[in-house]
Amino acid sequence: MFRTVARHCAQAATRAAAKPKAPVSAGALFANAAVRSVRHASQLARATRGLYSTAPVVRLHKGRLMSTFQRNKPxxxxxxxxxxxxxxxxxxxxxxxxxxxxxxxxxxxxxxxxxxxxxxxxxxxxxxxxxxxxxxxxxxxxxxxxxxxxxxxxxxxxxxxxxxxxxxxxxxxxxxxxxxxxxxxxxxxxxxxxxxxxxxxxxxxxxxxxxxxxxxxxxxxxxxxxxxxxxxxxxxxxxxxxxxxxxxxxxxxxxxxxxxxxxxIPTPVRDLDKPFLMPVEDVFSISGRGTVATGRVERGVINKGAEVEIIGFGNTTKTTITGIEMFHKELDQGQAGDNMGILLRGMKRENIRRGQVICLPGTVKSHKNFLAQFYILSKEEGGRHTPFTDNYRPQVFIRTCDITATLSHPDDPEHMVMPGDNVTLKVELVSDIALEEGQRFTIREGGKTVGTGVVAKILE
Known part of the structure; x- marks a missing residue:
């Protein structure tokens, strides 16, 4: 670290000598060189992997020195x-x-x-x-x-x-x-x-x-x-x-x-053995670094440098993770349960959106049509006051996704679904999203929850 600072000091002094300006103190040269050196902390992080429990790696975040996240508690x-x-x-x-x-x-x-x-x-x-x-x-x-x-x-x-x-x-x-x-x-x-x-x-x-x-x-x-x-x-x-x-x-x-x-509140048992998956909650750009997607890791583990897929809304895009961060602290590995940000190589902010998922390549597919087992809330539970029939169009909330769907009965188009019913219905989404059998979701209409469902069978 100090060799790097010394090198930057020497370079700064050479530039100052070549271009005469107002006098610059040695202290100012050292301070500027130190800041430039800390900006290369990601290189230092790679060189000191595994040592952060006794020697935290630092880097700049909005002008502040940040350390590596330490997993010393649940x-x-x-x-x-x-x-x-x-x-x-x-x-x-x-x-x-x-x-x-x-x-x-x-x-x-x-x-x-x-x-x-x-x-x-x-x-x-x-x-x-x-x-x-x-x-x-x-x-x-x-x-x-x-x-x-x-x-x-x-x-x-x-x-x-x-x-x-x-x-x-x-x-x-x-x-x-x-x-x-x-x-x-x-x-x-x-x-x-x-x-x-x-x-x-x-x-x-x-x-x-x-x-x-x-x-x-x-x-x-x-x-x-x-x-x-x-x-x-x-x-x-x-x-x-x-x-x-x-x-x-x-x-x-x-x-x-x-x-x-x-x-x-019990300490959760994390699903670390299954393939990595993180639903995207938010996306933003960091000047000079790239695009960051944030969310809570649903399952698995992921390392910096890993190849991943971004799936949903008609797109499947491959990219590489170039950085992982949680609460402005750097991670070498993200795990199930982490609320974290992932820096994605070569991605523009407009190419990724809330509701998509980031996963290991080939482990998840997107779908539009499926059968689901529903419970429709009763009037007393705050649900609908009246029944609905085929082509009912509520909003489906699944992971971080909010999407319009059409519900219909698989066998009887005239079937009336009553508040309080348990019923199997066919669901057609307006766009494809990452789906798996056994996944839970909520349906809402007019500002209130009207039912809950579980994906029973993918139909594609």
Whole structure:
């Protein structure tokens, strides 16, 4: 490293001598050379692979020195879900503040989590936001999920990335429509354990009100198939924790919440043996480096330099992974469960989109037509009030994809599908996407979830 810095110093001095300018100090030459050397940290990373546990590799990210990601604790994906304005984003910020005081997180304030201008203007979260922190036992990637009905599809994407969840409910309101919808979606995407945080306890005077909210939440959890009797319920105030007041409702409640998360939400068993697959959640360009696709790795492992395919929406493209990053830390290998960004060689941003998947070549195919086993939600569960017949066209949410489909009965075109029915239907998508038998998905119409399905048989 220092030889490289010295070389850059010498080169800089030669250039300065050749082109007389204002005097340049030796310190400035060294600083500039050091920065240029750190920019070559990817070469250094390759040379020191396997040594980062004692000598972290550094590189520049937005002008800051970044280290290699270290897997010294189990990695768990968690998130905040619940009704709009019940305090999900405030709680996320409060968790980072309390853990930052213990050196286990970088404090993220409300505005840095609620990034989009329209979110701040309306005081709601639209797209999912990712935050990193640690406890004594685990490393967490935290997804802050939207609670506003207009943007529920982003919540579906967020929930699909979670191993467990914190459902936030306001002590002043109790359970609300999106509390119930988020619980339903959490169950659909396979979340088995969650912890309840009753927020805004500082805003109520009657302790019986708190008991009523807790009792209602336990009943609601049981009605959606969760363990309502034993699920930990923590009461407190995220705002108190954020503002550093009333420690019993603030900081101590957050500590109690994270202890419950550590113990109640099981450490997931990662599917490392199957071929690599990552659904694309977002795509962006980094000036001078290329195109990055982000998402949660569904299964398998992948190394820098590996060849992959990008599949879906009528395209199958081969490319090579030139870099892997998680929370601005460099990885040599990505694994199932990682929320990470993949740098793709020779790809333009417009050539890849959310809803596609990145996988090992030849392991996954895209399809448009399949049979699926459906459960259509009843009116009481928030579903349709009326039946539907052939050529019904809802939106299908599968992995990170949101796509229009036509549903029809395989044998009887006149068959009426009633709310509450279990039924097998043929599905035709408007475009092909990566599909596998046994895959779960959700159907929505008019801003609400109307059913869930499992791919039973590919028809092509």
């Amino acid at each position: 990695h768990v994906n968690i998130g905040t879900i619940g009704h709009v304005d019940h305090g999900k984003t405030t709680l996320t910020a409060a968790i980072t503040k309390v853990l930052a005081s213990k050196g286990k997180a970088e404090f993220q304030d409300y505005s840095s989590i609620d990034k989009a201008p329209e979110e701040r203007a309306r005081g709601i979260t639209i797209s999912t936001a990712h935050v990193e922190y640690e406890t004594d036992n685990r490393h967490y990637a935290h997804v802050d999920c939207p609670g506003h009905a207009d943007y529920i599809k982003n919540m579906i994407t967020g929930a699909a990335q979670m191993d467990g969840a914190i459902i936030v409910v306001s002590a002043t309101d109790g359970q609300m429509p999106q509390t119930r919808e988020h619980l339903l979606l959490a169950k659909q995407v396979g979340i088995s354990n969650l912890v309840v945080f009753i927020n805004k306890v500082d805003a109520i005077d009657d302790p019986e009100m708190l008991e009523l909210v807790e009792m209602e939440m336990r009943e609601l959890l049981s009605s959606y198939g969760f363990n309502g009797d034993d699920t930990p319920i923590v009461a407190g105030s995220a705002l108190c924790a954020l503002e550093g007041r009333n420690p019993e409702l603030g900081e101590q409640a957050i500590e109690k919440l994270m202890a419950a998360v550590d113990t109640w």
